[in-house]
Amino acid sequence: MAGNGSLIHVAQGTDGTIRVAAGSPVLTHGDVDAVGPDFARSVLDVAGAVLVWPVLGEPGPPVAEVHDVQRAQQWLWAVYGEPTAAAVHACAAGQGEVSPVPAQLGALADAAARLGFAHWAARWWPTSYTDGIAVLEPDVLGLEAAALTHWCQQLFDDFGDQPDDCVPELIEEHRAGLGPLIQWWLSAPQPADTGRHLENVLRLIDDAADTAGLDGPSLRELRSALERGLVRTPVDAGALFARRDGYALAAGDAPVSGGRVVARGSGTNDWRRYPPGFVDAAEDAVSWTARALGARRRIEVEVVAHVAAPVAGAPLVAEVRVNGGPPSHVPLARRDDVWTGRADLDLSVYLDLPTTTPPPVEVGVLLPGFDPGAGPPGRADRDAVRALARRRLAAAARPVTSDDAYHTVSAPLLAETIAATATSEDY
Structure with a gap:
């Protein structure tokens, strides 16, 4: 398993939390930022602990912040191995930092990393037209x-x-995908390993639904399909999952041109400031134009929309700072494939500037109430995440030659396999 051969360090912090990490023990206890910014790490809340993996770089054992050792003992040995579980127990018993122990990672470690990545992809996958x-x-x-x-x-x-730990909720929320998944599996797709991957996922869903007492037409169809097996009917997986929502016009006035252009430029697209599915993840998705209309100054903002962006009811705003002044919020409305908005600027920010000098303008996009606040620039990390997505899509277009490969974090998820066949017209 990936990470075997690593040394695991176990130490207790002043708050009683026990930190479990591979590699150098010099990282500050509890410093999850050492694993990267939040959009560059995957996280799982598990019994008695939080597990964190870096999404960028080589896969390896997670960093664990253990706050309840008794509860965590049920999985520590299966993720890190018996020596680590014993070291955590000894640390909790008052021995402080214990000697590094060898990692003995099992199948649960790989599956947990894969689950963490699936949650990461649902939040941070950099979809961009x-x-x-x-x-x-x-x-x-x-x-x-x-x-x-x-x-x-x-x-x-x-x-x-x-x-x-939300299996019933996930199945209920995403029932609409069961029918197409069943059809995809019944088609006995080539390469055959994709079919095995599909069958494994469907059987786990069937067992999970049965355990949770879930029922309904799609789940009964799933049970029937698994009992009768493949029928080998050719099907185009891309067509099964083709998006049909398209774009629609949103309420709000269309931008009105006119006036003298004072300045224009690109804003900052900080993924952390809005929920998934709102804004295209491209670095230049946010653009702005400042105009002079007589004595007034107006800012016009355009933001490329995510393909799944809500048409109405989402109070997305642009945050505008002019010449280092206080932020102004410009409401945005979705119109076709962009969010647009405009507002007059406070004339006072120009009083100390020559009229021929455009003021420095900073523009970002956020959702009030969700926004954690502007973070560090992050451009290099966002570029690295985009590169990772491209590598994974390229790999997903190639067949996997081993059943075991589907249990590792580097192997494609089914959604990535579908996305790898997409064209620009599909998204």
């Missing part, structure tokens, strides 16, 4: 996350404080 990164079909992604969660039940317990 302009960058050519296809959208991941949300129902397919959600159903595979449900299957992986069921497979990883050893990570969870019945305390109810683990939001990632």
